[in-house]
Amino acid sequence: MSLPVPTSDALAASHALQQQIAAEIAAHDGAMSFSRYMELALYAPGLGYYSGGSAKLGKDGDFTTAPELTPLFGAALAHAAAAIIAQTAPQILEFGAGTGQLAFDVLSEMAVLGITIERYVIVELSGELRGRQQDKLRAFPQVEWLDALPPSFEGVVLGNEVLDAMPVELVIRHPEGWQELKVTVKDGRFDYLPVPASAAVLAQIERQIPEHDSLPVGYVTEVHSVACAFMATLSQMLTAGRGGAALLFDYGFPGHEYYFFQRATGTLMCHYRHHAHPDPFYYPGLQDITAHVDFTAMALAAQDAGAEVLGYLNQAGFLLAAGASELLLRTDPADSLRYLPQARALQKLLSPAEMGELFKVLLIGHAVSLPETLLAQDRSHRL
Numbered sequence: 001m002s003l004p005v006p007t008s009d010a011l012a013a014s015h016a017l018q019q020q021i022a023a024e025i026a027a028h029d030g031a032m033s034f035s036r037y038m039e040l041a042l043y044a045p046g047l048g049y050y051s052g053g054s055a056k057l058g059k060d061g062d063f064t065t066a067p068e069l070t071p072l073f074g075a076a077l078a079h080a081a082a083a084i085i086a087q088t089a090p091q092i093l094e095f096g097a098g099t100g101q102l103a104f105d106v107l108s109e110m111a112v113l114g115i116t117i118e119r120y121v122i123v124e125l126s127g128e129l130r131g132r133q134q135d136k137l138r139a140f141p142q143v144e145w146l147d148a149l150p151p152s153f154e155g156v157v158l159g160n161e162v163l164d165a166m167p168v169e170l171v172i173r174h175p176e177g178w179q180e181l182k183v184t185v186k187d188g189r190f191d192y193l194p195v196p197a198s199a200a201v202l203a204q205i206e207r208q209i210p211e212h213d214s215l216p217v218g219y220v221t222e223v224h225s226v227a228c229a230f231m232a233t234l235s236q237m238l239t240a241g242r243g244g245a246a247l248l249f250d251y252g253f254p255g256h257e258y259y260f261f262q263r264a265t266g267t268l269m270c271h272y273r274h275h276a277h278p279d280p281f282y283y284p285g286l287q288d289i290t291a292h293v294d295f296t297a298m299a300l301a302a303q304d305a306g307a308e309v310l311g312y313l314n315q316a317g318f319l320l321a322a323g324a325s326e327l328l329l330r331t332d333p334a335d336s337l338r339y340l341p342q343a344r345a346l347q348k349l350l351s352p353a354e355m356g357e358l359f360k361v362l363l364i365g366h367a368v369s370l371p372e373t374l375l376a377q378d379r380s381h382r383l
Helices: 008-027 034-043 071-085 101-112 127-136 199-208 225-239 295-304 315-321 324-328 336-350
Strands: 091-095 119-123 143-146 155-160 169-174 177-186 189-196 220-223 244-253 269-272 275-277 288-290 308-314 359-366
Touching: 008 034, 008 177, 008 189, 034 169, 034 177, 034 225, 034 288, 071 091, 071 101, 071 155, 071 244, 071 315, 071 324, 071 336, 091 101, 101 119, 101 127, 101 155, 127 143, 155 225, 169 189, 169 199, 177 199, 199 220, 199 225, 199 295, 225 244, 225 295, 225 359, 244 295, 295 308, 295 359, 308 315, 315 324, 315 336, 315 359, 324 336
Parallel strands: 091 119, 091 155, 119 143, 155 244
Antiparallel strands: 169 177, 169 220, 177 189, 244 359, 269 275, 269 288, 308 359
16 A cells, blocks of 8 residues: 555554554454454554544544534534523533534534533543643633543533444354454464354344345455444433433444445445555554444434434435525625635535535434424434
């Protein structure tokens, strides 16, 4: 692969993480689950991609998210959140807040709307990102940081590109049944080791993959046990309170689209310095590793834990229903230097060829309802 060369310090950090992973593999009979490998590559203390010190977002990072493109994204979310807050409490919890840009834009728009957010909680696992958030949000004293979800919460929960970064199991269809692709060390490098799937993974396959026994031999895909467990915890947090809703933005598909015969190599993808490639063993700790989200599996996990699926929309439908186009017109179209960059950014968020269709919004909750404008765009029947 022709990718940018890491710095010497970055290479040293990646080498240290590789040694840590290899030692754990050796201590567990020469193999570890891919989900454990992905967990260490992303979250190992001080060395993982999200827990280390490298920049993740923006032009100096590895990828750009919707809030980094335009403040219109956060402003539109604020309008949707305001309708839910009116039914619950003036509180927002954001899981994985990136640079803090989304929180900044949501809180700024809430002020424009005359809504006082009494508490804005950020659950952040990355020390580097937490530092950037604290700098960005100095003007908002109601912001606080936690290391884990609280046992209960009332208000609105936001998660932008959170589920795709949760560890997955890799599985492959074998003539004798499903196998897990575990990680081993071969000739000094990490490699895959197929082994018969465990009972827990088989149960997840049966729950998650429609017609799993009809997929062809050699078919590789992901199962999302960790993300499903997160959805259960999130649902329990919401149902423990008097009312609230979670708005989860990510790229992915419903189950019946996720497991097309043509998608026979899965959706696992890595991001390094704005380059996308499929090798999760390339400099662990220095690159993001993601998988598309199975939104049907997420919705079922939420329902199983007692939450209600309030809606499922594509990103374009959500943003238009939340008033993004009207928000753009706050900038005078005659002021081309200010208007055109915002219009281009919004077009990227809305276009079916860009982020408008691939990105979806799953809304789950307890004791709240969505405004009619959002319900008119609902595609829950496609889950």
